[in-house]
Amino acid sequence: MPRKKPFSxxxxxxxxxxxxxxNQEDRLIKDGKVQIVIDADDDDDDETPSSFTNKPVVQKINQQPVTKPGEKFDPNRYRLHFFRENDDDIAKxxxxxxxxxxxxxxxxxxxDIEAVYQPGSVLDIPRRxxxxxxxxxxxxxxxxxKYFQGYLEKIVSQYSPSELSYFEMNPETWRQLxxxxxxxxxxxxxTDIRYPALHFSPALYDLVTKVLDKPIILVLNKVDLAPxxxxxxxxHYFIEKFPLVHIVLFTSFPRDAKELSDITESDGKVNKKRKRGRYLALxxxxxxxxxxxIVKDQVDLNSxxxxxxxxxxxxxxxxxxxxDEDEHSVLEEKNFDFEDHVRFKDGILTIGCVGYPNVGKSSLLNGIVGKKVVSVSRTPGHTKHFQTIFLTRTVKLCDCPGLVFPSLMDRNLQILAGIYPIAQVRETVSPIRYxxxxxxxxxxxxxxxxxxxxDTEWSAADICDAWAxxxxxxxxxxxxxxxxRAANYILRMAVDGRLCLCFRPPGYTDTKDFWENHPETIQLSKQQTRLGKLRHAGKGSTDEDEEEEEDGSQQSEEEEECPATFTSSNPFDLLSDE
Structure with a gap:
């Protein structure tokens, strides 16, 4: 009897x-229609067959194993679903x-916001x-x-996957919105002040203000990372272009609130002793x-x-x-049992918090409350589902998972903005070139x-090699x-703001002198200076670092050490040659 051929x-x-x-090919040509393929195996580098490279394949980001099949709570229910790039694009x-x-x-x-989102096109957000x-x-x-499948089919029929940005394709997450x-x-x-035009969807603005007839407050978060x-x-750009929006400048980080009293304009000395769990916010x-x-006298906000x-x-x-988790599951069961909205029901103001992943929604909630009430992480998609926090008996905050809206944004920029998890990036050098x-x-x-x-010219790979x-x-x-590893490290510095890339509103370059001498600029500069002294006094401990400490994990040596440039007294040295 002949020996069997070895099969490794x-x-x-x-x-x-x-x-x-x-199996993917069969699904793509089923009924002669465009089908959105879900790639269930994230560990392999599977792609759509070469004859179907123009068809989108969806990758589940940060997929978790299900220990108990049929369990009521599915840990992957709200995972990020993004387009997966094919091998040809990666090679280029x-x-x-x-x-x-x-x-x-x-x-x-x-x-320009309109160039990114194309208002009035198929890229507008899906409505229930x-x-x-x-x-x-x-x-x-x-x-x-059925509606969401048709919504995706319209998008991929008019735009190729290479033209589109990463955007959320998980209907469960849209249901949370x-x-x-x-x-x-x-x-x-x-929104993140470094990329506010990329985080502000005109379609969402129109839906809230015109269809739902509700007020909207735009929070420009992390204002300490921009001039x-x-x-x-x-x-002023948003006030002029979207007159119904209210603007609030915000930033927060873990600190003992009593440290504010220790800051003086003369010596700038700071008491470095910090209580855990306290947040300082502007x-x-x-x-x-x-x-x-907005509410006038309809809700009592004295508390x-x-x-x-x-x-x-x-x-x-x-x-x-x-x-807690049990209450979360109860809310999910009630996810489809809505009543007609009653404004300020029972004398309670309900504030819904929405935005892209990694713009600081959970940190903002901690900053408003003044202490840690929700967990935070550098990894996009950390908030899995709807959460409710009572600020006072008459004010309720609702935290929605981060949502990536359809747009024509450059994918490299999305990676630098922390929208796409860096650990899942297949080609890490292109964002560094950007x-x-x-x-x-x-x-x-x-x-x-x-x-x-x-006189040697730099390439993105040269930068990574030199840093390595x-x-x-x-x-x-x-x-x-x-x-x-070097590229991965540089990308994480960009997401954290240690390599600071800030975008400008249209016409800012020609009117820079006007904005630098604006009275509001001088006032904000003083506030940033005071908060900057607190941040750098403790070498910038962040809410994500605090979360990692509680989990018992330790930062690696390369994450603790930063280039000397980052310790400069001017936090905006890295913006440009100016």
Whole structure:
């Protein structure tokens, strides 16, 4: 009897890949219609078959194993679902990363919202289809699934996957947004001041103000990461373009509130002793004033004002509550049993918080309350579902999971903005090229070209190699420079704001002198200076660091050490050559 041909584990894996590709092909050509394929195996580098490279494949980000099949709570229910790039696009990006780049002028940082979102097109956000109380839960789910599938088909029929940005394709997450919009009296839209035009959807603005007839407050968060003149310019840009929006400037980080009294303009000395769990924030007072102007006398906000005056957050247990997992599951069961919205029902102001992943929604809630009430993380998609926190007995905050709206935003920029998890990025050098074309990365990192020639042109790969050599990043077996690890590290610095890329509103470059001398700019600069002293006194401990400490994890040595440029007294040295 002849011996059987050996069949290795590698061959078995290839066999499974081909089987999955065949199944994907069958789904793509089913009924002759465009089908959105869900890639269930994130550990493999599977792609759509070459003959179907123009069809989108959806990857589940941060997929978690299900320990108990059929369990009521599904840990993957609200996972991020994004388009997955094919091998051809990845190969082209790798080739481009080895080519020298040229620095772009400052005007290239000016962004127009309409160019990104194309208002009135198929890229507008999906709206909940009509429903009534006579429908069963199964019927409503089926209607929403059918509507959302048709919504995706319209987008992919008019735009190729390479033209589109990453955007949320998980209908469960969109249901969370619909729910927050329906139950909220005031909508709080949180944006990162570095990329506010990319985080502000005109379609959402029109839905809230014109269809739902509800007030919207735009929060420009993390204002300590941008020059004061740029913050004020963005503030006036949104007021002029979207007149119904209220603007609030905000930033927060873990600190003992008593440290404010230790700051003096003369010596700037700070008591470095910090109590765990306390948050220091700029903007809660302004948020209170905006809400007070909206509700007038319809809701009693005296308790909120007293909390602000105390300056120490909530002290009584009965004035705040954070839902545990059991209560979360109860809310999910009631997800489809809505009543007609009654504004300020029972004398309670309900504030819904929405925004992109990683813009600081959970940190903002902690800053408003004055202490840690919700967990935070650097990883996009950390908030899995709707959460409710009572600020006072008459003010309720609702935290919605981060949602990525459809747009024509550059995917490299989305990675730099922290929208896409860096650990899941397949090609990490292209975003660094995008960054280096707009700010002087070699100067910021204080690195020298490996060829050690002054007139040598830089490429994105050269930057990664130089940084790997400076930090001693080498591969385990061949001891070659670990370019991937270096690129990953640089991307994380960009997301954290240690390599600061800030976009400008249209026309800012020509009117920069006007905004730098604006009275509001001078006032904001003083506030930033005071908060900056607190932040740098403790070397910038963040809410994410605090979360990692509680989990018992330790920062690696390379995460603790930062380039000398980052310790500069001027936090905006890295913006540009200016």
């Amino acid at each position: 584990g590698k061959q078995k894996k290839q066999q499974l890949k081909e089987k999955r590709k065949t 990006k790798k080739q481009l990363a080895r080519k020298p780049f040229k620095s772009l002028p400052e005007k290239s940082l000016e962004v 289809p009509p429903w009534n109380y006579n429908m069963s839960k199964a019927e409503l789910l089926a209607r929403e699934e 619909w729910r927050v919009l329906e139950m909220s009296d005031v909508l709080l839209l949180i 004061p003149s740029l913050v004020i310019a963005w503030q 903007g809660p007072r302004e948020l209170y004033e905006a809400c007070k102007n 909120w004002e007293e909390k602000l005056k105390a300056g120490e957050g909530t002290e009584t247990e009965e004035s705040e509550s954070e839902l 960054l280096a074309e707009r700010i002087n990365v070699p100067q910021a990192l204080k690195i020298k070209h490996l060829e050690d020639k002054e 050599k400076k930090r001693g990043f080498v591969t385990a077996k061949a001891a070659r420079l670990d370019t991937y």
